[in-house]
Amino acid sequence: MILERHWSDTLVNIVIYLILTVLAIICILPFWHMIAMSFSGRTAVASQSVGLWPVDFTLQNFRFLLQRPLFFQTFGISVLRVVMSVFIQLLVSVLCAYPLSRDHIYMPGRTVIKVIILFFLMFNGGLIPALLAYRSLGLIDNFYVLVLPGMFNLFNTILIINYFRGLPRELEESALLDGATHLDVLLRIFIPISMPVLATCALFTAVGTWNEWFSALVFIRSLAKMPLQSYLYLALLPNQSTGIVGDLIQKAEQFKQATPEALRAALIVVAAIPIMLVYPFVQRYFVTGLTLGSVKE
Amino acid sequence: MTTLISTTPKSINSRKSNAVPKIPFRKVWKRNSLLYWMLIPALAALLVFNVYPLWGIAIAFVKYSPTKGLFGSTFVGLKYFTELFTVADGVTLFRNTILISLSKIILGQLVAVIFALMLHEVTIKSFQRFVQTLTTLPNFLSWVIIGGIFLEVFANRGTMNHLLGSVGLGAVPFLTSPSIFPILIVTSDVWKGFGMGAIIYLAALTAINPELFEAAAVDGAGRWARLRYITLPGISPTIILLACLSLGGILNAGFDQILVLMSPLVKSTSDILDTYVYRVGIQQINYSLGATVGLLKSVIGFALIALSYWLADRFAHYRVF
Numbered sequence: 145m146i147l148e149r150h151w152s153d154t155l156v157n158i159v160i161y162l163i164l165t166v167l168a169i170i171c172i173l174p175f176w177h178m179i180a181m182s183f184s185g186r187t188a189v190a191s192q193s194v195g196l197w198p199v200d201f202t203l204q205n206f207r208f209l210l211q212r213p214l215f216f217q218t219f220g221i222s223v224l225r226v227v228m229s230v231f232i233q234l235l236v237s238v239l240c241a242y243p244l245s246r247d248h249i250y251m252p253g254r255t256v257i258k259v260i261i262l263f264f265l266m267f268n269g270g271l272i273p274a275l276l277a278y279r280s281l282g283l284i285d286n287f288y289v290l291v292l293p294g295m296f297n298l299f300n301t302i303l304i305i306n307y308f309r310g311l312p313r314e315l316e317e318s319a320l321l322d323g324a325t326h327l328d329v330l331l332r333i334f335i336p337i338s339m340p341v342l343a344t345c346a347l348f349t350a351v352g353t354w355n356e357w358f359s360a361l362v363f364i365r366s367l368a369k370m371p372l373q374s375y376l377y378l379a380l381l382p383n384q385s386t387g388i389v390g391d392l393i394q395k396a397e398q399f400k401q402a403t404p405e406a407l408r409a410a411l412i413v414v415a416a417i418p419i420m421l422v423y424p425f426v427q428r429y430f431v432t433g434l435t436l437g438s439v440k441e
Numbered sequence: 442m443t444t445l446i447s448t449t450p451k452s453i454n455s456r457k458s459n460a461v462p463k464i465p466f467r468k469v470w471k472r473n474s475l476l477y478w479m480l481i482p483a484l485a486a487l488l489v490f491n492v493y494p495l496w497g498i499a500i501a502f503v504k505y506s507p508t509k510g511l512f513g514s515t516f517v518g519l520k521y522f523t524e525l526f527t528v529a530d531g532v533t534l535f536r537n538t539i540l541i542s543l544s545k546i547i548l549g550q551l552v553a554v555i556f557a558l559m560l561h562e563v564t565i566k567s568f569q570r571f572v573q574t575l576t577t578l579p580n581f582l583s584w585v586i587i588g589g590i591f592l593e594v595f596a597n598r599g600t601m602n603h604l605l606g607s608v609g610l611g612a613v614p615f616l617t618s619p620s621i622f623p624i625l626i627v628t629s630d631v632w633k634g635f636g637m638g639a640i641i642y643l644a645a646l647t648a649i650n651p652e653l654f655e656a657a658a659v660d661g662a663g664r665w666a667r668l669r670y671i672t673l674p675g676i677s678p679t680i681i682l683l684a685c686l687s688l689g690g691i692l693n694a695g696f697d698q699i700l701v702l703m704s705p706l707v708k709s710t711s712d713i714l715d716t717y718v719y720r721v722g723i724q725q726i727n728y729s730l731g732a733t734v735g736l737l738k739s740v741i742g743f744a745l746i747a748l749s750y751w752l753a754d755r756f757a758h759y760r761v762f
Contacts (some may be wrong), residue, residue, distance in 0.1 A: 153664060160559045167556065169494035171636065174590045177600060181593075208540070250464055251476055261483070264491040267743045270735020271715075272722050273497020281489070295486040318444045326475040355450040355583035358697065362723055377585045377701065380592060381738035403540050405593060412589045419581055430581075431640055 175416065182206070182410040189406045201357045205410035215411075217368050218375040222354060225290045225371055229353040230346050232291060237301040237345060238338075242330050244301075244309035265298055271362065278363055285365040300345040307341040308334060351419065376415050380408060386396070500735040521733040529730070530712065536715040537623075542694040544627045546687045552631050553638035554680065558672065560639065561646045576636030588701030591629060592616070622707040630695055641683065642676055649675035682757035689746035692738050714738045 176196055185200025193199055209215050243251065244258065268274070271286060274293075275284075283289040311334065319329050335342070356374035364370055370378075470477075496511070501521060503514040509561045518746015525531035556576070563569045579587060594600045595615035602612040653671050662670070696715035703711055712720075714734055753759045 150663070156664060157562070160562055162574045163562065164556075164559055164568075168572045171576045171579050171630070173592060174587070177588050177594065192598070192600065233581070236482045236486060239479045243479050244474065249473060249476070250467060251473060252466060257480060257484070260759070261487060264487050266746050267739055268491050269494050269498045270732065270739055271718050272500065272728050272732040272735055273494040276497045276500070277490075277494035293490045295490070296483045301483070326473065326479070330479075351581050355581075355585075357583060357585050358700070362719075373583050373585045376589065378745060380585070380589050380701070408589060408593065412586050416582055416586045419714075423578055423581060424574055427577065430577070432453075433574070 169361070175420070178409045178412050178416075181406055182413045183402055184406060186403050186406070189403050189409075205406045206414070208407065209410050209414065212365060218370050218372045221290075221369060222289065222372040224287075226350050226353050228291045229294065230349045232295055233297045233349045234342060234346060236295050236299055237304055238330070238335065238342070238344035239297070241301050241308055242334070245305045247309070248313070261298075265296075272275065275362060284363055285369065289351075289363045290356075290371060291362060292361070294356075297345075297349065300348060303345060304338070304341055307338055311337070314428060340429075340432075344432075347426055347429050354419065372415055376411055379411055484552075490591065497732060498736050498739075500729055501736045503729065504734070505729045507728070517729075521730050522737075525730070525733055525737075530717070534712060534717050534734070536712050537710060538692055538694045540690060541623055541626060541699075541713065542691045543713070545630050545695065546684075546691070548627060549631045549634055549638060550680070550683060550687075552635045554642055554676070556635055557642035557646060558668070561672075573636065573640075578636070578642070579633045580637040584697040584701050587612075587629070587633060588698060591625075591702060595625065614700065615658075616704065617706045619707045619710040623710050626699060626702065626711060630698060642679060645676045645679040646672065661704050663724040678757055682753055682759050683740065685753040685757055687749070687753065689742070689749035691745060692742045 173196075177194075180196055181194045182197050182205050183201055183203070184194045185202045185204075188199035190192050244254065271365035278284055278289055278293070283292070315333055316329050319333055320326075324332070355373060357371065359378050360370045360374040361377065364374075367375070367378075499511055500514075502516060502518060503511065504517050504520075507510065530566075560569060560572060563572075563703045596602070597612060597614055597617060601615065606612060613621060615621055649671065653675075654667065657667050657671055692714060694713040694715075696713065696719075699711055699713055700716055700719065703716060718731045718734050718738075721727050722734070
């Protein structure tokens with residue numbers, strides 16, 4: 145049977161494709177502009193003549209950045225933080241998800257535990273009580289305040305729980321019958337076949353902890369222990385004659401080609417590059433990862 | 442057929458199955474003790490980082506001084522609560538928070554749905570993936586990065602105003618005008634999130650039975666009729682569910698974004714609960730007042746979340762746990 149194509153259908157189709165293209169471009173445009181600015185020379189930036197392409201192409205902004213020891217330190221802190229966070233969060237999530245996903249096993253108190261977990265995750269004291277608590281734990285100005293408090297990631301745990309629930313029961317039962325312990329089942333059977341969901345969780349954690357910048361602002365005092373994004377935030381604050389921005393601006397005056405705006409652009413580009421480069425390849429994990437644990441009907 | 446959200450009725454998910462014998466706990470322990478041990482790391486983390494800090498809530502009721510400690514500080518009861526709504530900007534804070542939050546939620550979902558509907562109409566897979574990759578990218582960059590870009594682009598003498606000037610329009614004080622700034626906040630947040638937000642709707646769209654569309658085509662339904670009678674009803678459970686769930690987050694109006702982009706000039710319309718806690722509680726070291734606002738936010742927020750979960754169960758048949 146042939147369906148007739150009305151001319152308005154084609155028109156609407158064209159409009160849709162156009163709008164989608166425009167939307168896609170709008171999403172990428174600001175970054176393009178920043179990249180262009182970061183490669184541009186002083187006068188061009190100051191006179192706002194930089195559009196989508198570098199004017200007076202120069203590498204001075206990046207060269208300047210790479211000479212700041214603080215830049216490398218904060219970059220390293222971020223990397224270390226991501227690696228440790230991924231490891232710890234995966235560990236805790238997987239260990240926690242296994243018992244909570246075994247609905248068919250009689251486990252008194254599981255519901256109570258679930259409720260407790262949900263309750264205390266949702267109801268916390270806020271920023272100030274956290275500050276006081278961490279202070280008493282010795283976590284202030286301590287690198288571990290960037291890694292430990294987020295140890296239990298509920299979102300990841302729920303993803304893994306749903307995934308585990310979807311695994312065939314026979315795998316587990318036959319192993320248990322053969323004398324395996326629950327730990328064996330988890331480590332030797334479940335984890336190896338859970339790679340998709342684990343990869344997704346690892347990615348979510350990595351992106352989340354790379355981007356997280358506020359806790360360092362509150363809980364860390366020394367610049368050398370700040371992660372990259374927090375350093376970037378402090379560098380964005382206007383009108384400061386001391387601290388990071390002062391350091392950047394004063395030293396920038398000595399560099400004939402580098403302006404604060406272009407410097408900030410370069411810093412932004414460098415902070416965004418890891419994600420922007422990796423993203424196209426891992427994007428499908430984010431998109432499909434959300435549906436990994438869905439119910440199959 | 443997979444659906445992102447399981448909308449099974451209550452009875453199927455009931456925890457108390459009919460045939461569970463009452464096994465003495467000792468036996469349960471011998472067989473399944475590992476299951477309990479496995480929960481230890483998560484529970485320990487919860488205990489240390491979520492339960493333990495709760496003692497700090499008491500600070501909202503005393504005139505806290507770090508040197509005197511909690512018990513050494515003078516008890517003032519509800520002084521800070523009343524102070525918040527009379528002298529300090531409590532009412533403004535709540536107003537700003539809720540206005541900004543509601544705008545973001547409504548506009549955000551609207552754009553996400555429309556975008557998903559459009560994307561769904563695309564038949565060229567590679568174009569679909571291309572658009573999806575680009576539009577979900579802003580979601581994964583922090584507000585420091587994006588805010589840094591916007592501080593530059595929307596500055597009074599920034600790129601945007603430069604562009605506006607070159608076509609003959611006047612400069613717009615995006616970042617400094619209290620009336621325009623919230624619009625910028627809401628719009629930029631929608632820009633950042635619509636790509637990712639559309640993913641859930643796309644999943645729901647692909648879950649609609651294709652036979653319905655075929656039958657409609659046979660019956661001569663055009664594109665708009667399809668939309669009205671099949672597509673929209675097909676995703677309305679999802680829309681309702683997301684609306685219910687978003688209620689719980691209404692007091693979070695996007696702290697990261699606002700902190701980065703805010704300046705004292707726009708405080709009157711864009712100071713939200715969290716920025717207030719940071720500014721007054723931490724920067725001005727008024728711990729008690731900060732703790733007061735934080736406590737209010739926690740309590741009301743918690744009630745809203747509980748309400749949203751109940752609503753989701755009642756209207757969208759979705760049990761969160």
